[in-house]
Amino acid sequence: MRTNVSSFFFPAFPSMNRFLTTTLSACLLLECSAAFAEGAPLRMGISGFALPEHRTEIVRATEKVIRPMFGEDGLTVRDYTVSELEEAVRRGEVDIILSSAGLARRVSPYGVRPLVTVTAPGLENPNSNEGSLLVVRADSSVRTLDDLKGASVSANLPWGFSGWQIALGEVAAAGHDPDRFFGEKVFVGRSAGMTEIAQNVRSGRTVAGVLRLCAYESMAETDPTLIDGLRIVSERREPGIACRVSTQLYPAQTLSVTPRVDAQTARELMLRLLQMAPTADGRYWSVASDFHHVDELLKTLKIGPYRYLREWSLRRFLEVAWPWLMLACFLVAGLYWHSRRTERLLALRGELLGRMFAREAEQAERLTFLQRSNTVNQISSMVAHDLRQPLAALGFYADGLRMMVDLGRCDEDKLQRFSRGITKEVARASGILDSVRAYARNSRHPRRALVVDNLIEEAIGIFQAGRPNKIHVAVKIAQPGLSVKGNELELTLVFVNLLKNAREAVEKEAVRKVCIEVRRIPDDGATVEVRVLDNGPRLSDARLSGLGQPISSSKPDGLGLGLSIVRTIVEAHGGRLMFSQAVQAEYSGLCAVVRLPALDRNGGPDDHEEADDEGK
The missing domain is CATH 3.30.565.10 (Histidine kinase-like ATPase, C-terminal domain)
Structure with missing residues (x-):
């Protein structure tokens, strides 16, 4: 639906709305004209977008609306090819850009920002009114997109948004490598070269062709013979879309500005374009609010601001590997925490084991002492029994010596025999006592x-x-x-x-x-x-x-x-x-x-x- 800016003020008073809108536009026009009269003129670059019959009317109407803002010499307009306009933006040679949404987002790193987007009857949603159509010969065995793997294909330009890149996005969405999916690629070299693409498919020059959105319907009206014998591959049914399509839909042609255009001028541009009357074929300007799918497509194809993904740099490495890096960081942190915790637990366990070993050593020492004490006590009982014999023998020898003295019979032979007996028993008793002392000293036991x-x-x-x-x-x-x-x-x-x-x-x-x-x-x-x-x-x-x-x-x-x-x-x-x-x-x-x-x-x-x- 077309947006009427004048209805924003007083919906109940249409005449008051028209007066305020006219007054505001006049004031902005005077300010903009005065501002650009003092400086260099703004430069507007227009790329080859859309079909010629659709492009001419919207370009002529747009230029007619915005030129009075800057005066006759305050605006210069120039046509570019898609690649030329992209290069001109990089060099800072243009200020206003009229191009496909794909080109507008490819040059976004240079500060380019979209203002308005073209809509048309049957394509009223500015967020979803551009796409591609895949065609093959009617007698081809190709039935799905997967069947086109390795097949030859015709397209308009390698950098064409709806004529090539949108189709590659569909290939990537199907899980294939868009750079290696097709076999031979034949580019006709013109943005509007849809006729040549259809002829290449019909003649068998290529197996498939990529047509811009609504090109199939346009050829059916102007020259039906061009689409005779063609069949559509992977057709989608999109509600509210008047043309046949094989891909996801994106915003269509967009007017964008660079940072050299100030906010006041950008606002006046948007206001004038939104008020512009529809062209003869019903096209007019609206506001697209979602360019996210365009950015995702560029990222998938690794072009524009995402060209760095084709080379292994630190930025690409971080872009691709950041989930794994995060996981690795979490794992390292977890391992560090686990090692610290394990180290602490081992230290505590070591301390506990040390205490246990100390207690066991102390208990073992006490047990050894008790065992030795008990052993010595038992050996003492044995010693007491064993000492009875040498002591009894010594008593016998002593009694015998006393009797010999009393009787006066102390001859030398008996004294020597008694002396040897006493010596023997003393040695026996001494040996018994030495054994007990050896146990007490823990010495070696022979x-x-x-x-x-x-x-x-x-x-x-x-x-x-x-x-x-x-x-x-x-x-x-x-x-x-x-x-x-x-x-x-x-x-x-x-x-x-x-x-x-x-x-x-x-x-x-x-x-x-x-x-x-x-x-x-x-x-x-x-x-x-x-x-x-x-x-x-x-x-x-x-x-x-x-x-x-x-x-x-x-x-x-x-x-x-x-x-x-x-x-x-x-x-x-x-x-x-x-x-x-x-x-x-x-x-x-x-x-x-x-x-x-x-x-x-x-x-x-x-x-x-x-x-x-x-x-x-």
């Missing part, structure tokens, strides 16, 4: 060949010593004389503890039975096995698995250190300590098994090691 039978006998003696209600311990030795290498005090302590554990297990039984069995394991023959069995109550699997672990005693006041010491000593001797349920009818309680490496009596590595230890 090892030597030991007969297991003797160790069992010594352990039973210590176990039974000083107890009024002695428990009979049955001893079953399958192979007498089996030897192991170790520390006598430590291994004796092992068997004493196992016997004590068995005695505590059978204390509440009516008949208390404890047994020690000694044998060589027949599987490999290199291991001595000592089993301590009792007829105490059966233990649960949980109790069995906890035996031998510190702080796991079943006694209310116990720490579980006895069996823990046993396990430590046995493993230090290269052996193993195991617990299971006894399966014998007579002994159905706990079975404690000690396995130690057997000493090779026929000569071998263990004999050499024994000699080394004894030498030391």
Whole structure:
């Protein structure tokens, strides 16, 4: 619909509107004429746009309307080709431009801004009244735009907006590369060369042709033979459009100004053109409000202000890759945050682990101290038992010497024999005390060949010593004389503890039975096995698995250190300590098994090691 500027003031008083409009236009005309009379004339450039029959009338009417604004010498008008006008804008040689909307937006980086756009009957929407039509021969196998890939095509000019570039935009919208979609490209070299394009398609010179909007209808009126045998490809049905079209629609021919035209002059130009009467074919000026699709088309084709996209520059790189750069920045920021957070968590975890290790070390040290104290206490009991013999012997020697003195029978031979006996028993007692001091100092404990039978006998003696209600311990030795290498005090302590554990297990039984069995394991023959069995109550699997672990005693006041010491000593001797349920009818309680490496009596590595230890 055409816009009547005079209706903006007083819609209810048409005569008043005409008076104000005439007065305003006269004032603006006088101001503009005076302003441009003092300076250089404005230069108007007109490109080859639209069809000749449509272009001539609108150009003549436009020039007639605006020339009185500047006087006879205040405006110069010149015709250009599309490429020439584009170059003239770059050089600053024109001030007012009458061209296609595509050219107007291509030179927008130079400050060119559209004022008004041409409309016509059947093309009243200034935002959507320009497009292209794709045609092929009627007998062509081409049915869709995709079928034209690699085909030859005719168009008016490489820079023609509705004659070429709009068609390329449709190719890009279909997902193809517009620069490589068509095969041979034939340009007729004239903006209005629609006849030549139709003839190229009809003759088979090219497979397809690109016609400007309404050129098909114009040829149907002037020379119907030109469109005979042509068929339209990918036709669109656009409401309110009088002409057939194959592409999206854009604003049509536009009058634009450069920054040299001031705002007051631009306003007067717009006012006069909007008031201009329609031409003979019904064309007039209106205002297009949306050039966004034109800009998107130029960007897609990488032309005009978007030509830089054809070259890899920093600007194009940022234009194309900014989503990925943003994503990369977010990822880097996220990784940095995650690394900092992980580093902090690791530091906290390290601090906690350090505290835990410190506590564990402190607990281990305390446990070691308790174990050593308990070991020393138990060894002290053994020492008390062992010292009874040398002390008793010393008492015997002392009584004998006193009796000899009383009877007057102190001959030299008896004194020497008694003296040697005293020396021997003192050395034996000293050796026992040295062993206890060695444990207290945590020094190295010497090892030597030991007969297991003797160790069992010594352990039973210590176990039974000083107890009024002695428990009979049955001893079953399958192979007498089996030897192991170790520390006598430590291994004796092992068997004493196992016997004590068995005695505590059978204390509440009516008949208390404890047994020690000694044998060589027949599987490999290199291991001595000592089993301590009792007829105490059966233990649960949980109790069995906890035996031998510190702080796991079943006694209310116990720490579980006895069996823990046993396990430590046995493993230090290269052996193993195991617990299971006894399966014998007579002994159905706990079975404690000690396995130690057997000493090779026929000569071998263990004999050499024994000699080394004894030498030391």
